[in-house]
Amino acid sequence: MKDYLIRGIDETGNIRIFVASTTNLVEEARIKHNTSATATAALGRSLTATAIMASMMKNKEDTISLKIQGDGPLGRIITTGNTYGEVKGYVDNPNYDTEAREDDGKLDVGKAVGRNGMLTVTMDQGLKDPYIGSSNLVTGEIAEDIASYYARSEQQPSAVSLGVLVDKDLSVKAAGGFIIQLLPGVVEEDIVLIEEALSKIKPISTYIDNGLTPEEIMGEVLKDFNMRVIGKEYIKFECDCSRERVIKAISSLANEEIQEIIDEDGGAEIVCHFCNEKHKLSKEDLEKIIVDKF
Numbered sequence: 399m400k401d402y403l404i405r406g407i408d409e410t411g412n413i414r415i416f417v418a419s420t421t422n423l424v425e426e427a428r429i430k431h432n433t434s435a436t437a438t439a440a441l442g443r444s445l446t447a448t449a450i451m452a453s454m455m456k457n458k459e460d461t462i463s464l465k466i467q468g469d470g471p472l473g474r475i476i477t478t479g480n481t482y483g484e485v486k487g488y489v490d491n492p493n494y495d496t497e498a499r500e501d502d503g504k505l506d507v508g509k510a511v512g513r514n515g516m517l518t519v520t521m522d523q524g525l526k527d528p529y530i531g532s533s534n535l536v537t538g539e540i541a542e543d544i545a546s547y548y549a550r551s552e553q554q555p556s557a558v559s560l561g562v563l564v565d566k567d568l569s570v571k572a573a574g575g576f577i578i579q580l581l582p583g584v585v586e587e588d589i590v591l592i593e594e595a596l597s598k599i600k601p602i603s604t605y606i607d608n609g610l611t612p613e614e615i616m617g618e619v620l621k622d623f624n625m626r627v628i629g630k631e632y633i634k635f636e637c638d639c640s641r642e643r644v645i646k647a648i649s650s651l652a653n654e655e656i657q658e659i660i661d662e663d664g665g666a667e668i669v670c671h672f673c674n675e676k677h678k679l680s681k682e683d684l685e686k687i688i689v690d691k692f
């Protein structure tokens with residue numbers, strides 16, 4: 399099944415939910431970055447949240463980036479998404495792994511990310527300056543950190559659930575997430591109902607692993623409400639790097655610098671952080687760049 403996300407709204411229009419299945423895109427990220435189980439979970443949760451947050455943006459060309467900078471051994475997690483359902487991302491130390499937590503057997507993402515640090519959200523909406531919001535990390539588990547970001551930076555009460563189930567062979571067995579947002583007209587009774595429901599539900603990766611679709615997960619989580627699906631879109635891991643972009647980036651260097659690369663290395667190999675793709679330029683390619691600049 400292809401990954402996709404849905405948005406749903408209740409009949410009063412005050413409770414909205416975004417639910418995403420992301421098993422394939424997280425597996426794609428794992429293969430590209432050869433991540434450890436814990437790194438897969440951390441990067442996968444971030445990519446899932448980014449896909450959902452990107453789908454909330456208004457204009458076609460808007461993009462959103464998340465930077466999770468904790469004090470744990472994974473280093474930074476950087477993810478970017480657009481309104482076409484494309485996300486990409488990487489983690490500084492994809493090889494770091496740690497034991498599962500003793501109490502619940504889950505991968506210890508909080509320890510790997512670190513509980514002290516910042517979540518920074520950058521939204522490029524085609525304006526002169528991008529919107530930048532940030533908040534302190536709460537647990538390093540990512541879902542709580544994003545909920546806290548919404549509460550503190552955007553004054554938007556939200557419940558966030560993100561999950562990645564890693565198989566014994568390290569492949570991604572199931573991944574997904576949801577964000578519930580309460581709009582200003584929501585009544586107290588409904589908030590209580592939602593809190594009760596959230597305290598009883600299973601981890602989202604369990605629902606996905608059991609074969610539930612995003613629509614069915616919405617029905618399960620918000621079964622007390624009359625929910626309606628108002629949008630659906632496919633999502634995937636996709637990087638927009640290309641040979642042309644690399645050439646453009648190198649063209650912006652001074653000719654002396656390009657000549658230096660030619661003299662010292664013969665050619666250039668540029669590795670894309672986001673997808674690990676290697677872009678190779680030969681000596682002739684680099685010489686052509688210098689010539690073309692005239």
Ligand SMILES: [Zn+2]
Nearest residue numbers: 637639670673
């Ligand atoms: Zn790339």
